[in-house]
Amino acid sequence: MQSVVIVGGGTAGWLTAGVIAARHQARIQAGLFSVTLVESPNVPIIGVGEGTWPTMRATLEKMGVTETEFFRHCDAAFKQGARFAKWTHDSPEDGYYHPLMLPQGFTQINLAPHWLGTRSDRSFSDYVCPQGPLCDQGLAPKMITTPEYQAVANYAYHLDAGKFGTFLRDLAQAEDAGAIEAMVSKDFGGAALSSATLDAATLEGRFVRWLAK
Numbered sequence: 001m002q003s004v005v006i007v008g009g010g011t012a013g014w015l016t017a018g019v020i021a022a023r024h025q026a027r028i029q030a031g032l033f034s035v036t037l038v039e040s041p042n043v044p045i046i047g048v049g050e051g052t053w054p055t056m057r058a059t060l061e062k063m064g065v066t067e068t069e070f071f072r073h074c075d076a077a078f079k080q081g082a083r084f085a086k087w088t089h090d091s092p093e094d095g096y097y098h099p100l101m102l103p104q105g106f107t108q109i110n111l112a113p114h115w116l117g118t119r120s121d122r123s124f125s126d127y128v129c130p131q132g133p134l135c136d137q138g139l140a141p142k143m144i145t146t147p148e149y150q151a152v153a154n155y156a157y158h159l160d161a162g163k164f165g166t167f168l169r170d171l172a173q174a175e176d177a178g179a180i181e182a183m184v185s186k187d188f189g190g191a192a193l194s195s196a197t198l199d200a201a202t203l204e205g206r207f208v209r210w211l212a213k
Contacts, residue, residue, distance in 0.1 A: 007038050009169070011164055017177040018168055019062065021175035022063045022064060029176070037179050040181070049158060052079065052157045054156045060149070073167045074160055076158065078156075079155060080156075081097050081099035099131035101153045103129050111127075141155035
């Protein structure tokens with residue numbers, strides 16, 4: 001394979017372009033490989049908040065991004081889980097956390113019977129994991145001395161999707177990923193093709209299609 005074409009920009013498209021370009025830098029520099037992203041000039045990116053999964057840390061690190069740079073450019077914040085508020089009744093105290101941190105030893109023992117046996121008012125999450133109290137106290141999942149992308153408590157990110165898309169685009173283009181603003185006039189239904197018709201040209205390569213921006 002010598003050419004990859006990504007149809008659709010936004011977070012998903014530019015993240016894909018950046019990961020592929022970073023992985024194949026030697027071949028790109030030697031002129032043996034290319035990555036091109038086709039982005040519509042008429043469909044704007046929806047600039048809303050976006051949440052990620054903890055695997056995003058490893059992805060950004062592989063792309064050569066510093067976590068500090070990412071936070072500054074994307075209005076990022078730590079995400080430690082989700083809180084389901086007023087889950088059973090309309091009370092401020094009613095709710096539970098789905099943390100991103102797994103209980104230690106959870107693959108060796110089922111902790112649920114032990115939690116049920118206590119007849120405690122504490123949620124299962126709070127009984128087996130410290131991440132809920134960390135969130136309640138407004139504490140971060142790592143210390144200032146913790147290395148970038150490393151965690152004391154597992155975490156992901158909340159971020160500005162519009163700024164993240166722009167950030168990823170700049171990173172991918174810095175890795176020599178190409179960009180074309182055009183509408184793809186041939187609908188290939190998600191299947192991989194060797195070429196596609198654009199507004200004014202035909203582009204060839206192995207295609208990756210994103211259905212949403």
